[in-house]
Amino acid sequence: MTALTDLYQEVILDHNKSPRNFRALEGATHSGIGHNPLCGDQLTLYVVVDGGVIREIGFQGKGCAISKASASLMTEAVKGKTTEEAEALFTRFHDLLTGPPDVKTDAKSFGKLAVFSGVREFPVRVKCATLAWHTLHSALAGGGAAASTE
Amino acid sequence: MKSTAAPAGTALDVAAVRRDFPLLARTAHGHPLVYLDSANTTQKPEAVIRASDRFYREQNANIHRSTYRLSEEATAAYEGARETVRRFVNARSTREIVFTRGTTESINLLATSFGQAFVKAGDEILITGMEHHSNIVPWQLLCERTGAKLRVIPLDDRGDLILDDLGRLLTERTKLVGVVHVSNALGTINPVKALIGYAHGKGVPVLLDGAQSIPHLGVDVAALDCDFLAFSGHKVYGPTGIGVLYGKESWLSKMPPYQGGGDMIASVSFEKTTYAELPAKFEAGTGNLAGAVALGTALDYVTGLGLPRIAAHEKDLLSYATARLSEIPGLRIIGTAREKASVVSFVLGDIHPHDVGTILDQEGICIRTGHHCAQPVMTRYDLPATARASFGLYNTREEVDALAAGLRKVLEVFGA
Numbered sequence: 001m002t003a004l005t006d007l008y009q010e011v012i013l014d015h016n017k018s019p020r021n022f023r024a025l026e027g028a029t030h031s032g033i034g035h036n037p038l039c040g041d042q043l044t045l046y047v048v049v050d051g052g053v054i055r056e057i058g059f060q061g062k063g064c065a066i067s068k069a070s071a072s073l074m075t076e077a078v079k080g081k082t083t084e085e086a087e088a089l090f091t092r093f094h095d096l097l098t099g100p101p102d103v104k105t106d107a108k109s110f111g112k113l114a115v116f117s118g119v120r121e122f123p124v125r126v127k128c129a130t131l132a133w134h135t136l137h138s139a140l141a142g143g144g145a146a147a148s149t150e
Numbered sequence: 151m152k153s154t155a156a157p158a159g160t161a162l163d164v165a166a167v168r169r170d171f172p173l174l175a176r177t178a179h180g181h182p183l184v185y186l187d188s189a190n191t192t193q194k195p196e197a198v199i200r201a202s203d204r205f206y207r208e209q210n211a212n213i214h215r216s217t218y219r220l221s222e223e224a225t226a227a228y229e230g231a232r233e234t235v236r237r238f239v240n241a242r243s244t245r246e247i248v249f250t251r252g253t254t255e256s257i258n259l260l261a262t263s264f265g266q267a268f269v270k271a272g273d274e275i276l277i278t279g280m281e282h283h284s285n286i287v288p289w290q291l292l293c294e295r296t297g298a299k300l301r302v303i304p305l306d307d308r309g310d311l312i313l314d315d316l317g318r319l320l321t322e323r324t325k326l327v328g329v330v331h332v333s334n335a336l337g338t339i340n341p342v343k344a345l346i347g348y349a350h351g352k353g354v355p356v357l358l359d360g361a362q363s364i365p366h367l368g369v370d371v372a373a374l375d376c377d378f379l380a381f382s383g384h385k386v387y388g389p390t391g392i393g394v395l396y397g398k399e400s401w402l403s404k405m406p407p408y409q410g411g412g413d414m415i416a417s418v419s420f421e422k423t424t425y426a427e428l429p430a431k432f433e434a435g436t437g438n439l440a441g442a443v444a445l446g447t448a449l450d451y452v453t454g455l456g457l458p459r460i461a462a463h464e465k466d467l468l469s470y471a472t473a474r475l476s477e478i479p480g481l482r483i484i485g486t487a488r489e490k491a492s493v494v495s496f497v498l499g500d501i502h503p504h505d506v507g508t509i510l511d512q513e514g515i516c517i518r519t520g521h522h523c524a525q526p527v528m529t530r531y532d533l534p535a536t537a538r539a540s541f542g543l544y545n546t547r548e549e550v551d552a553l554a555a556g557l558r559k560v561l562e563v564f565g566a
Binding site: 013 | 520563
C-alpha cells in the first residue's frame with residue numbers, strides 16, 4: 001500500500017476533487033489542447049502571457065485523478081513565472097517522474113509538485129501526470145498563432 | 151468451490167483447468183494474480199506453449215516448398231492446424247480457411263480485396279455502432295479509396311442494436327455488412343443469425359467479427375451462414391500473431407490477392423503472374439507457422455473442455471459478477487443487453503477508470519481500462535473510458551469476490 005498512498009496523496013485527491021483554475025480564460029494569448037489517446041484524457045489550457053510572464057492560466061477537461069490534479073497544481077506553480085522558468089520547471093518535473101527510483105531528487109525544491117514523485121513507481125501513469133505540462137509546452141510554442149478563446 | 155448451474159458431473163472442473171495455465175500461478179504486487187482481462191488477451195495453457203515449443207524443437211522447416219522429410223512434417227502440422235480450424239468453425243473446406251496475423255489483418259485483407267473486386271463510388275458498407283476499431287478503420291480506408299460510404303446501425307441505451315431502421319440502412323447500395331458477434335466493450339451478443347438472414351434476403355454478404363465470440367460461444371459458419379468470419383488466436387487461448395479469415399469459397403475465389411509474394415503464386419514471369427489456388431492465394435510469404443500449429447492445439451483444448459460447459463461456467467461468472475458489482479455504491483454497469491457474454495464494463499462514481507485500474511493492480515487484479523478500441527461506443531454513452539472485467543474459462547467466483555473487495559478499496563482511497 002505504500003506506493004499506492006504515495007501516488008494518491010491527500011493533495012492529489014483534493015486537487016482532483018476541487019481543481020484550481022478550472023475555467024476557460026477570456027483573452028487568452030495562448031491555448032492548447034492536450035489529449036492522451038491511451039486513456040481518453042483530454043484538456044484545454046488557456047494562458048495569458050504578458051511581457052514574457054504567465055499572468056493567468058486556466059484549464060478545462062476530463063481525466064483521471066493524476067492528470068487533473070497535475071493540471072491543477074501546474075496552473076498554481078507556473079502562474080507569475082516567466083515562460084522560460086515554466087519550461088525549465090517542466091524539464092525538472094519530467095526528471096522527477098522518470099528518473100530512476102534510486103536517484104535522490106531534491107523533492108523539496110518542487111514545492112507542492114513534489115506530491116507527484118510517487119508517480120515514478122507507476123510508469124504507465126507518467127503520461128497522465130505530464131499531459132498538462134506537454135499541453136503548456138505546445139501552447140507556449142504556438143506563440144501568437146495559437147487559437148484564442150475570442 | 152465450483153459454481154456453475156450445469157448438472158452435476160458435467161460442470162467445468164475449474165481447479166483442474168487452472169492448473170493447465172502456468173501463468174495463473176504467479177503473483178503480482180505480492181498478491182495472487184487475478185486475471186480478469188481475457189477479452190483483451192487470454193492466458194495460454196501448457197498444451198499450447200508446448201505445441202509452439204515442439205514445433206521449433208522438432209518440426210521447424212519452411213512449408214509447401216521443399217522436398218525433404220522435415221519440410222513435409224512442418225507442412226503437415228500447419229495444414230493439420232488448418233483442418234482443426236475448419237472443423238472448429240464447421241467450414242466446408244480448408245480452402246475457405248486463410249491464416250492471418252489476427253482479426254485486424256483478416257478484416258484489412260477483406261476490405262482491401264473484397265473492396266477492389268466489388269466496391270465502387272456510391273456503394274455502401276454497413277457496420278454497427280459497437281464495432282471494434284478493427285472493423286471500422288479498414289472500411290473507412292476503403293471508403294476513402296473508392297468514394298463508398300460507411301453507414302452505421304445505432305445502439306440503444308442498454309447496448310442492443312436498434313434494428314427498426316434496418317430497411318433504410320441496408321439497401322441496394324450496400325455491398326457488405328460487417329457486424330461484431332460479441333461486443334468487446336459492452337458484452338452484447340448480437341442477433342447475427344437474423345441479421346445475416348435479412349442481409350441475404352437483399353443479396354448482401356455479411357462479415358462476422360468473431361474475435362470475442364469464438365472463445366465463448368464458438369461460431370458455426372454453416373449454421374449462421376455468414377459469408378466471412380474473422381478471429382484471433384490469442385483471444386481463444388492460442389498465440390498472438392495468428393488469426394483466421396474464413397470466407398465462402400464462392401467469394402474468396404472472386405477476390406484478388408491481398409499481398410503479393412512467395413507461396414501465393416502458381417507461376418511468375420515478368421509478363422504475367424498467375425495466382426495459387428485457395429487459400430494459398432491469400433497467404434503471401436512465410437506465415438506464423440508455429441503460431442498456426444499452436445492455434446490448432448488451443449482449439450483442440452477448448453473443444454476438449456466443451457464449449458457448452460465453458461459457456462455455462464462463464465454465464466455463471468457473468469451473473470455472479472453482475473450481482474456482486476451492482477452492490478458497490480456508485481458503480482454503474484455499461485452494457486446491459488438482453489444477451490451478454492462474460493464482459494462487465496463499468497464506471498465507479500466519478501472516479502476515473504485509470505485510477506480504478508491502478509489501485510486494483512496493486513491488489514494483483516488485472517482489468518482493462520480505457521476506450522477498449524471502441525471509441526464510438528464510449529461516445530455513444532458519453533464516457534471517456536470505462537473499466538472492464540472480462541472472464542475466461544479459468545476464472546472463479548473467488549476472483550469476482552477479489553474484484554469486488556478491490557473496488558471497495560478504490561472507494562476507500564478516494565474517500566468516497
